[in-house]
Structure formats: C-alpha cells, structure tokens
Amino acid sequence: MGDRLAHRSQPFKLATFNVNSVRKRLPHVLTWVKQHRPDVLCLQETKVEDHAFPTQPLMAAGYHVVMSGTKGYNGVAVLGRHPITVVRTGFEDGEDPDEPSRLIHVLIDDLPVINVYAPQGFSIDSPKYAYKLHWFRRLRRYFARHLSADQPALLCGDLNVAPAPIDVHHPERHLKHVCFHEEVRQAYHTTMAWGFVDVYRLQHPRRQQFTFWDYRQPYAVQANRGWRFDHILATPSLANRCRRAEVDLEPRLAPSPSDHTIVWAEFHL
DNA sequence: ATGGTCGACTCTCGA
Numbered sequence: 001m002g003d004r005l006a007h008r009s010q011p012f013k014l015a016t017f018n019v020n021s022v023r024k025r026l027p028h029v030l031t032w033v034k035q036h037r038p039d040v041l042c043l044q045e046t047k048v049e050d051h052a053f054p055t056q057p058l059m060a061a062g063y064h065v066v067m068s069g070t071k072g073y074n075g076v077a078v079l080g081r082h083p084i085t086v087v088r089t090g091f092e093d094g095e096d097p098d099e100p101s102r103l104i105h106v107l108i109d110d111l112p113v114i115n116v117y118a119p120q121g122f123s124i125d126s127p128k129y130a131y132k133l134h135w136f137r138r139l140r141r142y143f144a145r146h147l148s149a150d151q152p153a154l155l156c157g158d159l160n161v162a163p164a165p166i167d168v169h170h171p172e173r174h175l176k177h178v179c180f181h182e183e184v185r186q187a188y189h190t191t192m193a194w195g196f197v198d199v200y201r202l203q204h205p206r207r208q209q210f211t212f213w214d215y216r217q218p219y220a221v222q223a224n225r226g227w228r229f230d231h232i233l234a235t236p237s238l239a240n241r242c243r244r245a246e247v248d249l250e251p252r253l254a255p256s257p258s259d260h261t262i263v264w265a266e267f268h269l
Numbered sequence: 270a271t272g273g274t275c276g277a278c279t280c281t282c283g284a
Binding site: 020021023024045047048071072073074120122123160214215216217218220256258259 | 274
C-alpha cells in the first residue's frame with residue numbers, strides 16, 4: 001500500500017455503476033461524483049470507443065479517467081481523484097476471444113482495482129452461456145496470475161450473477177436463469193473463493209437490496225422485482241477494513257434512469 | 270413467453 005493511501009485520514013471510497021451508455025448517463029455520473037466525491041468510480045457498459053469517451057467534463061470535475069471501450073456495447077472505465085495506472089485490459093491469457101472491453105485492471109496509489117463487466121449469457125442453452133461460465137474460470141486464473149490474496153486488492157463491477165437466493169426476487173422462478181442457475185452461481189463462488197469477499201453482504205448479512213431492475217419487466221421498479229448484480233469485493237485484509245457498503249438509488253430517480261444503480265463502499269486504509 | 274423496454278446503430282443486436 002502506498003504511503004499516500006496508508007496515511008489518509010479520510011476513508012477510501014470506491015463506487016461501481018453500470019451506466020448503460022456513459023454518454024447518455026453523463027449527467028447522472030457528474031452529479032453523483034460532485035455530490036459524493038468517491039476516490040474511485042468504476043463504470044461498465046460505457047458503450048463508446050475510447051476516442052469518443054466524454055473525458056473532458058469528468059476531468060473538469062476533478063477526475064482522472066481511463067477506459068477500454070468498443071462501439072455500441074460493453075466498455076469499462078475507471079474515474080479516480082488520484083492518477084490511475086492501467087495495468088492491463090482484457091485477460092491477455094492467450095485465449096481467443098479476449099475482450100478488452102470487459103476488464104480493466106488499474107493501480108491507484110499501488111492499490112490494485114479490477115473493474116469487470118461479466119457476460120450476461122442470454123439463455124442456458126446458448127453458447128453465450130457456456131462462454132460466461134468459462135469467462136469466470138478465466139477470471140479466477142487471472143487473479144491467480146496477477147494478484148496476491150494476502151495483499152489488498154479490489155474487484156468490482158457488473159458480475160451478472162445474483163450470488164444467493166436473497167439477491168433475486170422470486171428465486172424459485174429463476175432457477176434456469178443465466179444469472180441465477182446453480183451452475184452459474186457455482187462458477188461465481190468458485191472464482192471468488194480465490195480470495196474475494198463481497199463487502200456489501202459482509203456489512204449487511206440479511207438485507208435484501210437489489211441493484212438492477214429489468215426495463216422489460218413491467219412495474220419491475222414499483223414492485224421491486226430486481227436483482228443484485230453489481231458487486232464490490234475485497235481481499236480479506238482489505239474487507240476487514242470496510243466500514244460501510246451501501247446501494248444508492250439516486251440514478252433510478254433521475255430522468256432517463258439507468259437499469260442499474262450505484263453501489264459504494266468505504267475502507268479505512 | 271427472450272415477451273416487455275432501452276440504447277446504439279443499422280434497418281438489428283445486446284441486455
């Protein structure tokens with residue numbers, strides 16, 4: 001851990017937000033960072049190539065910006081109050097296909113932060129689902145190759161998995177859903193068993209709080225038919241230093257609400 | 270019921 005973080009008096013605050021187009025949701029992002037001043041905000045589904053990313057207004061708000069995007073789909077970015085070093089985008093594990101627009105690994109004052117957008121999977125019988133399951137195995141191998149479980153590190157993003165029955169409305173109706181099937185939950189848990197702890201669940205063992213409501217589901221928000229897909233995880237030494245973890249529903253209340261909302265966590269470093 | 274809607278982009282895909 002770098003001295004600048006180690007000697008901070010203020011807690012270190014990280015947030016994650018699937019924006020479903022960073023250009024469409026830029027007003028939400030600017031309002032939120034100005035109000036909450038997170039040290040780091042990780043974005044997913046930015047849906048924009050790097051040259052067209054709205055870097056300038058974010059820099060004007062006091063944030064460094066790095067990104068790895070593609071036109072129209074996927075895309076991840078990290079905003080930070082301190083300079084950000086990009087370590088890697090994508091797995092770079094020699095397998096084809098690799099998707100640089102689903103993973104960005106950065107260092108913020110020597111703290112590793114990995115921001116991911118996991119594949120959704122489409123349907124249980126689709127090759128996209130097989131790809132999703134394999135993607136989680138590759139993610140675990142990525143941790144083993146590039147991180148140490150006994151050192152501080154953060155993982156966040158849209159994992160496209162509800163890890164437990166409490167994390168989805170009517171779990172009994174979603175046993176064959178690509179984000180809740182026993183097989184995909186197993187893939188998720190096997191990956192995180194490498195050494196990442198879900199800090200929201202650590203702080204709130206029995207609270208049901210969703211982070212995603214499907215646009216296509218009528219009255220999903222009103223009836224709270226949602227899912228908890230957006231996660232912040234930390235290696236054990238850092239998870240022990242988590243003091244707060246919360247879901248902020250503000251992006252759901254703004255005009256043109258996103259289908260996801262913001263999750264944030266504070267750590268005393 | 271991959272239906273419904275939303276976003277980006279091309280007349281359709283991804284979620």
